[in-house]
Amino acid sequence: MKKAVKHRGIETLKAKYGFRFALPWCIGVVIFFFVPLIQSVIYVFSDVSLAAGSIEINFEGLTNIKEVLFTDANYTNNLGGAIGKFAYSFPVIMILSLILGILLNQKFHGRIFYRALYFLPVIVASGVVMELIFMTRSSDIASIGTDASVRDNMISAATVIDWLGLPVTVSSYLDNVISQIMNLVWSCGVQIILWIAGMQAIPDLLYEVAKVEGATKWEEFWFITFPMLSRVTVLVAVYTMVDLVTAKTDLVMEQAYQYTQQQSYGTASAMLWIYFIIIGLLTGALLLCFTRFCAKRWE
Amino acid sequence: MFKLKKDDITFTLNRLKHRRTVSALATALFRILMLTSIGYIVIYPLLYMIVTSLRSTESYSDPGIIWLLKDYCWENYVDAFSALKFPEAFKNTILVEMVSAFLEIVSCSIVAYGLARFEFRSKKIMMVVLILTIVIPTQMIIIPQMINFSQLDFFGILGLFNKATGIDLRVNVLDTPFSFYLPSIFGIGLKSGIMIFIYIQFFKGLPKELEEAAWIDGAGPVKTFLQIAVPSSGVVFLTVTIFSVVWHWNDYYLAAMFMTNNRPLALALANLPSQLPTLGFGYNLMTTRAGSIVMAACFMFVVPMLVMYIILQGKFVKSIDRVGITG
Structure with a gap:
């Protein structure tokens, strides 16, 4: 009984360590992968303009897609x-x-x-x-x-x-x-x-x-x-x-x-x-x- | 009677052997022909590059000259050197690309060790995310990435701080090495998904006994990783180092997006054809010495990697057999 508990303890400890090894990468993936990925999907449907110190994103619907597919030969x-x-x-x-x-x-x-x-x-x-x-x-x-x-x-x-x-x-x-x-x-x-x-x-x-x-x-x-x-x-x-x-x-x-x-x-x-x-x-x-x-x- | 049978057997065996040698010869012939002819295509651009880089203006008007030049125009290299702004570009490559390559080698190995050696609940999701980072090209995320880097902010916290206090702490990391370092430190830099994948496949194949012994002796996970796993993974570190260095050396796309003034060598090379006319060389790369200068620049660009390959070639070729990239 005691042994089983201790065994589980090592496993959870190991799981914790494993997660810690991967943690920096998880943070990185969120900041440098998922956030830009979602942003770029948003950009598809909006007009993006850069102003000093801020980014303006106006929702435009399908305008970009229409322009790209039908206007731009x-x-x-x-x-x-x-x-x-x-x-x-x-x-x-x-x-x-x-x-x-x-x-x-x-x-x-x-x-x-x-x-x-x-x-x-x-x-x-x-x-x-x-x-x-x-x-x-x-x-x-x-x-x-x-x-x-x-x-x-x-x-x-x-x-x-x-x-x-x-x-x-x-x-x-x-x-x-x-x-x-x-x-x-x-x-x-x-x-x-x-x-x-x-x-x-x-x-x-x-x-x-x-x-x-x-x-x-x-x-x-x-x-x-x-x-x-x-x-x-x-x-x-x-x-x-x-x-x-x-x-x-x-x-x-x-x-x-x-x-x-x-x-x-x-x-x-x-x-x-x-x-x-x-x-x-x-x-x-x-x-x-x-x-x-x-x-x-x-x- | 018995003797005849034996003869029969030897006869059939000989015939089989004969057939086998014939087919072996045929395959060997096919192999050599195929490998040599395609090998020619592989080596061709390099030879072409070297020969063209030494062409002089006169040799362009002589259609008889393809491979054997009458005179060598070393001046091309001098011009290429100055047109590339070689020392500066080289410095940028080392400072930006090579440092981030090194950071990536380290950070990817840490992540991969965690994913390969430990069992935890969110691991499956992480593996799926890892595959996603490999499959989705950088180009899909580069535009928002670039905009984010122009006003570096983590989860909008600094933006809120700006609204509340009026102090803008968001810095522009574009055109600084940090636009390369930051993703590399977190193991999500240039093609790092593939590198993590290679590491994982290798770490999975390492025998567990040594590490378990270290655990029992009371070594922590960091110590186990540094003193047991890393020393026995020389092969995979070599492979990943080569890939990382090569990919960073050749990277021009991220550089084109993030770097406007501090251009690394690959970007300087990519911009060379459009730069040459402004320096007084011709537009036409096919008929004027501008083509030779471009090829000289290419050769200068390729040489460091070539030297590295020649030095590490034997080990690299062997490591392909041992790394087990595909598990």
Whole structure:
């Protein structure tokens, strides 16, 4: 009886300590996360103006949203462009990084060299540097598909696509992918790390059993690696989403930033929220499809 | 009869072995081809940056020059150095970004230890909030954040005080390092959600026995954390340090929002193309030396991270296997 009481005492004591460890963060989250988050939702529905020593917020209803969606033609264009870019970048990054992760996780000569090479984007990764490179480049692989005159002079993947005579939608999709391939490969760094970490967490036992049963590498991948990675997939998807949306080159972000500079905070907030909600729903839908049709099948 | 059977077996085994070596060779070939070709794309921007940064004005008119330059124009680096106001920008990066990176490494580890090692009632809610802080981009909260920082106030208390007494204690922390330090101290700075997450995954995997022994010996939670958990978590601290330093080094967005005069290096670099014409260099980055100056600036910007990577590369690559980010 006495022992049980004492045991509970330690548990409550530990709980208290644990809470104390997390307490500063809780305060920080409220001040620096929830308060601004709610404020930015309020800004969407109001006119914000900064005066000396005070912030004036006048409730305006849906004016900002209406203005952004129906009056501002630039915004709808940017929104379409940004979502289109997201729609082709997202699956490519997910799949490309998975393939690279699998390859880099195998044991082979020169693995250390290749790993060092592929983790380089994680270290040097900088939206600014990549953007500047794109601004200065003149004629090289980076410009395939963006500059017609350059493209015609080169034997490039784009000409191969033209030559194949694929339907316009497919070929324009591939064209986009190739023109962005450098950006896409450079966006894969952290994702590769996450996939590798996920694969390291799969117990070797499963593969040994599969080997005894005579499974091929292909079957091993589809029946062991892929289902076991479903949790990591969510993580990689979320990271990729946030990474893509917050990129410096993102059209909507760029426009919202300009509006912030002009002190139209309400309009900028409306732009960001509309964009983020659409992207969030899109990612959610993609993940749902994935879990429904891919991951669940094997369980 | 028996012998023949054995031959049969060796024959089949050999054939299997043969098939296996063939398929192994095929995969090896595929692997090397794939990794090398994409690796080229990875290394390409760096090579391009270095070569372009050394181009002279004359070489721009010669279309034959792509990789091999006839002369090296080191002047580009001198111009980039002065156009960036390098010493000042570098100082700001260290003072603002690197200090807050360090604060974040410390504060995130403390929070993560609490969340990973102790059980308490509000923990589940906190984990959900943690995921929220990762999923919702900084951009969504940055505008109110900026306005709040211009008149720093906690829960409107100072505002009320102002109304009551007429003394305004609300300070403007914009354009000071404090706009970075404050969130970092509370563990809610630049991408700190991801860092807390990485820490939590690692701390969960640490064996509990040592810490329990320390508890029994009468060490408090702080002592247990500092003397048992931290020393055995070198790997995760290395990983988080690299991420934190890199992300802060490359951060231009928060800086663009919070800093107007004390610009860190990344922001100075981002503004360089629009600044060059005012310094007497051309507008066109593709055909004039302005492009080379920009690339020289990029290279100067990348070098510290590159050096850090080369030094820590072996440990970092190994740590990926051991940190268990995804649990």
